Amino acid sequence: MRGHQVSASQEEALLQGPKVVVTGATGLLGRAVCREFEIGGWIVIGTGYRRARPRFLRCDLTDEGAVKRLLHEHKPEVVIHCAAERRPDVMEGHNEAAVNLNVHATSTLAKESENQISSHSNQKKSSDHQAEYPQIFHVLDGQLREAHDSPDLPRIECISRCECPLGTAVCGSFFTYISTDYVFDGRNPPYGEDDSPNPLNEYGRSKLDGEREVLRHCPGAVILRIPVLFGEVETVTESAVTSLWLKVQEATEESCILDHCLQRFPTSTQDVATVCRKLAERARQDPFIRGIFHFSGKEQMTKYEMAVAMAQAFNLPSNHLIPRTELSADMTSRPMNSQLNCSRLELLNLSVEPQAFTAAITDCLWPFTADKRWRQTVFH
Numbered sequence: 001m002r003g004h005q006v007s008a009s010q011e012e013a014l015l016q017g018p019k020v021v022v023t024g025a026t027g028l029l030g031r032a033v034c035r036e037f038e039i040g041g042w043i044v045i046g047t048g049y050r051r052a053r054p055r056f057l058r059c060d061l062t063d064e065g066a067v068k069r070l071l072h073e074h075k076p077e078v079v080i081h082c083a084a085e086r087r088p089d090v091m092e093g094h095n096e097a098a099v100n101l102n103v104h105a106t107s108t109l110a111k112e113s114e115n116q117i118s119s120h121s122n123q124k125k126s127s128d129h130q131a132e133y134p135q136i137f138h139v140l141d142g143q144l145r146e147a148h149d150s151p152d153l154p155r156i157e158c159i160s161r162c163e164c165p166l167g168t169a170v171c172g173s174f175f176t177y178i179s180t181d182y183v184f185d186g187r188n189p190p191y192g193e194d195d196s197p198n199p200l201n202e203y204g205r206s207k208l209d210g211e212r213e214v215l216r217h218c219p220g221a222v223i224l225r226i227p228v229l230f231g232e233v234e235t236v237t238e239s240a241v242t243s244l245w246l247k248v249q250e251a252t253e254e255s256c257i258l259d260h261c262l263q264r265f266p267t268s269t270q271d272v273a274t275v276c277r278k279l280a281e282r283a284r285q286d287p288f289i290r291g292i293f294h295f296s297g298k299e300q301m302t303k304y305e306m307a308v309a310m311a312q313a314f315n316l317p318s319n320h321l322i323p324r325t326e327l328s329a330d331m332t333s334r335p336m337n338s339q340l341n342c343s344r345l346e347l348l349n350l351s352v353e354p355q356a357f358t359a360a361i362t363d364c365l366w367p368f369t370a371d372k373r374w375r376q377t378v379f380h
Contacts (some may be wrong), residue, residue, distance in 0.1 A: 014210060019043045019076040020280065021173075023109070024083030026123050027054050028238050029178065029269045032231050036273035040281070045074050049084075061105035071112045071173065078174045078280045079113045081106060084210075088182070088203040088220050088332045095202055102206035113175035114218040127180040174283045175214065175221040176276055181265075181296070183208045183225065186335020193225075193292040193344050195362035200333040211292075222273075222279055224290045227339060227341060231269030236368055241266045244307040245365055251317045260323030263337040267297040268360045278350045289348075294340035297354040306357070313362045314369065 020037050024030035025046025033045045047059040047070065059066050061083055071079070083105070085091055085098035183197035183205035199205045214221050230241035237243045247256045275295045283289040301309070304323040311318035345351040 020078040030082040032269035032273040091202040105211040110218040113173040181338035189339035190341040258304040
């Protein structure tokens, strides 16, 4: 079967319980999301493509038929779409393939999630959330409202195109699309969920187009915008943050110039994964969880400041690190400061307190220190 392969052992593992499909499960964020849902007691169906491994399904997300088969076969309650081409410099030179993944595959997943009938049968409507958070539900209510009365169960205009009484089968898989702070131009931070996007590069434009496809095809979905990520990496080059470790270790007579202009908010994949799980679990009880949300670390840092923090955390010299205070003329355009306002998640008690950068980055990097490189083969 093209693009979608399932092993017998994976089929046996699909026991009764809430199911989540995680795309990009072999990537930096996807691995963290899979772990978080597994710890939370979910049945996790992770997908990958080029890096697919025995415990994941191999699915080409640009193959519409493969996506349909994946969701129709497993009927997940929740779909977390982590897969993306997330490297701005790569996108500037290889736009077509990246757009196929960031836009067209997202459109297919959104449509198929909208059309799904989930296998779960115990979703209940929250009784108090709309009254408790009127300022939020004024925004989130949108197209989800009571359609007509029933003598037994309330009925609502469902997220999908069918009508279902609450308390029976759930209409549609709850779809979460991972987007980016790069949808903003960085000229007037902090940015709220309703501020107008204005991306500066192809990456930001592709993710914004993906957002629009999600809202067009799956109005009950959640869009979660996040900034630059770091986490438990397989190689230090897997993240733009942890890749700075290579510069930190170049403590030679040669100086290393690092950007000290662009303001970033490095964010732990573990924290993002927790937010994804909290959103999914709340959505099982409350159909008003929908729309755009922001989550971000709180520490504002340039690449130079991140590298210095890494050096200090491991008691390494940093005098070879030189801050560059002017933008490079040949670099891909990026927002100067795309800080995200995360108040919507916080008002709904769906956020988490971000981990302190120094502590979190130390946990990520210590396996790559000179005397502990052997741990790289153990972690994964």
